[in-house]
Amino acid sequence: MTLRHRIAIALVGAVLVSAAITVAGEEAGASRELAALQAVDQAWLQAYNAADAQTLASLYAEDAVLLAPGTPAVHGREAIHAYFASDVAASQKAGVTTHLGDPDGGVSGDMGWCSGTYSVTDKDGHVVDTGKYLSVSRKEGGAWRYVRDTWNSDLPATPAPAEGKN
Numbered sequence: 001m002t003l004r005h006r007i008a009i010a011l012v013g014a015v016l017v018s019a020a021i022t023v024a025g026e027e028a029g030a031s032r033e034l035a036a037l038q039a040v041d042q043a044w045l046q047a048y049n050a051a052d053a054q055t056l057a058s059l060y061a062e063d064a065v066l067l068a069p070g071t072p073a074v075h076g077r078e079a080i081h082a083y084f085a086s087d088v089a090a091s092q093k094a095g096v097t098t099h100l101g102d103p104d105g106g107v108s109g110d111m112g113w114c115s116g117t118y119s120v121t122d123k124d125g126h127v128v129d130t131g132k133y134l135s136v137s138r139k140e141g142g143a144w145r146y147v148r149d150t151w152n153s154d155l156p157a158t159p160a161p162a163e164g165k166n
Contacts, residue, residue: 033107037137040144041114045100051088057081060146061138067150095123100133110139118151130154 040059047055057080060066066074066083074083091098101117113136120129133151137144 030107033112033139034105037105037107037112037114037144038103040137040146041100041103041116041135045098048084048088048091049097051092053081053085053088056084056088060149061140064145064147064149067148069152096120096128112137112139112144 044056044059047053047059057077060077060080062077064075064077064080066080068074068083068087071083074080097120099119099121101119103114103116105112105114113134115132115134117130117132119127119131122128131151131153133149135146135150136148138147139145
């Protein structure tokens, strides 16, 4: 093998090692970002169960849209705060607690998503609802903020009573 061949092989090897290091670094960075994104879900959960509408709203971007079940879309952080102020008060009055299951998610640049399952228990620990959620987040100023957030129950919808019938 000539010196030229040895140099070429060494250069190809160096390029492959460099590419592997780059990919490993990107995967580690994405893993850290996904963990940070999932930590926002945990902060949401703690704030929700503590009936802390202010903290909940702070987790949303100014232009976020909340797509809660049984209600029209809620646009903007201020309106999201008002929604949660009412919602968490009702949950606290009912004595229910929300729990999150194992989340999944992904990150691409300054956008990320999380999805998973939730359950709601009453004060005796009985499960009264289960469902799933999906959130899309954007990284702003080093912090992940929800830009779209939605969830829905696994329970069948209760049909509304027909008009004029009692």
